Structures are given as structure tokens and as C-alpha cells.
Amino acid sequence: MSRQAPTLRLDRLLANLGYGSRREIQGLVRAGGVTLDGVELEDAGQRIPVTRDLTHRMEVDGEPLDPPPGLVLMIHKPLGVTCSHKEAGPLIYGLLPERWRRRDPALSTVGRLDKETSGLLLMTDDGGLLHRIIAPRNHVPKRYRVTLDRPLRGDEAQILAAGTLMLDGEDKPLLPVDMEIVSPTSATVILHEGRYHQVRRMFAALGNHVTGLHRDRIGGLDLPDALGPGAYQILSEVDLALVLPPAKAAAETTASA
Structure with missing residues (x-):
């Protein structure tokens, strides 16, 4: 059984989306600046079902409505x-x-x-x-491209995969990290947790220094x-x-x- 879409007053809906104060929205509506399915809306107090397709059906000053909450x-x-x-x-x-x-x-x-x-x-x-x-607990993986100051030794991937590496100032080892060497001074790593400055700190623990870091995947x-x-x-x-x-x-x- 599908749930009925929640409704909001038109002036509150547009104010919540940042188009202005409720008073400003009321003036915009009186000026004919808001349409729904091609029809000008005249009552700023009209309740509007907030559905996902509203951004395709409503226009404000001739532009499609910004996406409703859930963006x-x-x-x-x-x-x-x-x-x-x-x-x-x-x-x-x-x-x-x-x-x-x-x-x-x-x-x-x-x-x-x-x-x-x-x-x-x-x-x-x-x-x-x-x-x-x-x-x-969800361990959503995140992949990073890493550029390093010094050439890799060759044993870093094995150490990171073991799940035994300790970061300075912590008492719990990192979860296993997947690492692939791209060049002598660059690699990709996939993390399954998100500790503070984790990539930089774990390479520091391995005796290297991160000079460039770029995340290119989440999940x-x-x-x-x-x-x-x-x-x-x-x-x-x-x-x-x-x-x-x-x-x-x-x-x-x-x-x-």
C-alpha cells in the first residue's frame, strides 16, 4: 500500500527551499511567478503534495522548481x-x-x-x-588515489591488507585496506572505515608522506x-x-x- 505524499503550504514549501521569506513568496505568487502543470497558482496558502516529480511540474519565475527535501x-x-x-x-x-x-x-x-x-x-x-x-557498521568502501613523496618499498600492500597496522595515538588496528600500486610513487587504496586523516596517517606509519590525495569512488x-x-x-x-x-x-x- 503506497503512502500518501505529505503536503505543505505553497509559501512554506518555497521558503523552505530558499526562494525567500514567506512574505516574499506571497508577493511572488500574487505576481503570477509560480505555476503548477502550466497553470498559475494564485493562493500562497494552497497545500501542495510534495512528490518527487514536483520539480518537473512546478516552475518558479519560469525555471523548474529546485528538488524538494531528499536531495x-x-x-x-x-x-x-x-x-x-x-x-x-x-x-x-x-x-x-x-x-x-x-x-x-x-x-x-x-x-x-x-x-x-x-x-x-x-x-x-x-x-x-x-x-x-x-x-x-556499514563499512561503505571509499577509494582514494594517493601520490607519495618517496618510492614505495613493496611491502605496503601486504601490511595494509593484514589489518594489523596501528596509527599513532590509537589503540585499535586499522581494518584491512586494499592497496594497488600504480607507479613507484602512487597507489590506490580502498578504505572500509573513516578515521581522522586516515590515508595520510597510515602512510606516515609506513614511513612515507602523502603529497596528493583524491577520492574517486564511494561504494x-x-x-x-x-x-x-x-x-x-x-x-x-x-x-x-x-x-x-x-x-x-x-x-x-x-x-x-
Whole structure:
């Protein structure tokens, strides 16, 4: 049995999506700036079913409605951009349309990449989904391309795969890490956990220094070659299933019920 879509007043819906205050939205509606299925809406208090297809049916000032809550973005984070408001420098939120920064619920990053790491970053306003992806028990794999200061010795992959490497200041060894050597000073690694600065710290524990770090995969979702630094795209249901397969998502939902 399908659930009925939730409804919201038109002015609250658009205000929650960052289009302006409720008073500003009321003025926009009076001016004929909002249409649904090609028909101008006249009542800002009209309740609107919030369905996934609304972005294709409603227009605001002649442009398609921004996606309603449940939005998931894939961003190619450039170097020098931060994910935390506590760090100095340009923020990842600055790559998005200005009104998206006023959305309620707010968009948040799914985990973080540090300032000197580039690559695939997810953002969402779905708190439940965010926690399912980052939950340690789900072990969603993440792949990184690593550039190193010094040539590899040759035994690093074996050490990382053993699951015995200890990081400085910790008392629990890392989970096994999959590593593939690409060149004498570069490799790919796949992590199944997300400790603080893990890639940099584990290569430091192996006597090397990371000079370049780029994440190109989360789960089974790859960063497209066509998505350049600073660009973003909205994830489809198919894309999202690559990050957190439906079976795992369903099991996590059941466990938390």
C-alpha cells in the first residue's frame, strides 16, 4: 500500500527551499511567478503534495522548481575548499546556488574531505540517509588515489591488507585496506572505515608522506570524468543505490526501528 505524499503550504514549501521569506513568496505568487502543470497558482496558502516529480511540474519565475527535501548531490571537491565552517578558506557550500544555502532542512556533507584532498563528496538534506552512509557498521568502501613523496618499498600492500597496522595515538588496528600500486610513487587504496586523516596517517606509519590525495569512488559510485572540479550533479535513485545498496539500506532501517 503506497503512502500518501505529505503536503505543505505553497509559501512554506518555497521558503523552505530558499526562494525567500514567506512574505516574499506571497508577493511572488500574487505576481503570477509560480505555476503548477502550466497553470498559475494564485493562493500562497494552497497545500501542495510534495512528490518527487514536483520539480518537473512546478516552475518558479519560469525555471523548474529546485528538488524538494531528499536531495542528494555529488560534488567534485576542488583542492583548497573546506567542508567545515571551523576551517579558514572557501567553503564547499560556496559551490552551490545561493538559495540552496537557505534550505530547510539544510544540506550537509556526508563525511568530509580535508582542505588538501580533492574528489568525490556527497551532500544531502536527508539526515537518515547521511547516517546510514557514514555508519561504521556499514563499512561503505571509499577509494582514494594517493601520490607519495618517496618510492614505495613493496611491502605496503601486504601490511595494509593484514589489518594489523596501528596509527599513532590509537589503540585499535586499522581494518584491512586494499592497496594497488600504480607507479613507484602512487597507489590506490580502498578504505572500509573513516578515521581522522586516515590515508595520510597510515602512510606516515609506513614511513612515507602523502603529497596528493583524491577520492574517486564511494561504494560503487564513481566520480565521472566529465564532472570537473567545483561541479556538482543531483544523484538519481540508481546512482544512490550504488552508494548504499537497497538490501543494506533496508537492513539498517530495520535495525534502527
